[in-house]
Amino acid sequence: MRVFVTGASGFVGSAIVKDLLDAGHTVLGLARSDASAASIAAAGASVHRGSLEDHDSLRRGVAMTEGVIHTAFIHDFSNMPAAGETDRRAIEAMGEALAGSGRPLVVTSGLGVVMKTPLATEDQAADLRAGIPHRVASEELTLSLASRGVRASVLRLPPSVHGEGDHAFVPALIAIARTKGESAYIGDGRNRWPAVHRLDAARLFRLALEHGTAGSRYHGIADEGVQLRDIAEVIARRLNIPLVSKSPEEAAAHFGWLARFAEIDRPASSAQTQERLGWRPTHPGLLADLDQAHYFESTPEVMI
Secondary structure, eight states: EEEEEEEETTTHHHHHHHHHHHTEEEEEESSHHHHHHHHHHTTTTTEEEETTTTHHHHHHHTTTTTTEEEEOOOOOTHHHHHHHHHHHHHHHHHHHHHHHSOOEEEEEEEESSSSSSSOTTHHHHHHHGGSSSHHHHHHHHHHHHGGGGGGGEEEEEEEEETTTOSSSSSHHHHHHHHTTTTTTTTTTTTEEEEEEEEEEEEEHHHHHHOEEEEEEEEOSSSEEEHHHHHHHHHHHHHTTTTTTEEOOHHHHHHHHGGGHHTTOOOOOOOHHHHHHHHHOOOSSSHHHHSGGGGSSSSOOOOOO
């Protein structure tokens, strides 16, 4: 199958490209910059220049392929509603090009679209009350495409998609701990982050593309819930700094923009996904992966 991948040079997207190629597929990767184009070409995929805002480029990419995996997203935390609307309109454009074809479309979503429960499952529909409406609209639109002859599904990722090259929440926690000289958690630190290794996530995207059913929700979850205290403990040991608890009132001053993510308690299951697609995570869990040198060799700049 020739697959159109948006976000093909990204942390998750690049792993998907490799997994697809290793499985015998060919890939057309969307690139908005020369650097992205070079990265996609170096991976062995074909390059398609365009962007999420250029709907004609998206439609051309769809027309040249037999299936689509959509991972690109504009992570502008200063204006997430606009980023969400860009995402929704991009999905709408690709969905129009796929309508009536029966071809697969796998769209990235996040666990934040569901209301908090003891264990989030694939049965739970996206809910505007959950706190990230920009993802809810995209998920609802994607699933509605099933009625228009598209084998559309959503794949929800957890707060931590980890592995070498990670530049998201866990590296941000490390950077904050370095800056502050202490590794912190909030309260008793028992709030839980579900997680998945990027290589396990990549394989799941491929399985959803190959075998997913129209209108389905899938969960890319390996660790159902890792306590924040346990994450902070590994960081403290690796950096040889104190492990401390912060009150909810102190959290904003310590964690900065990451405070609301540090409070996440959203355990989740992938039992249905594993049963339906035959997916089994095989790579290290979050704590084992975090305890590797690559997480501490360099960390991103963090605004505190």
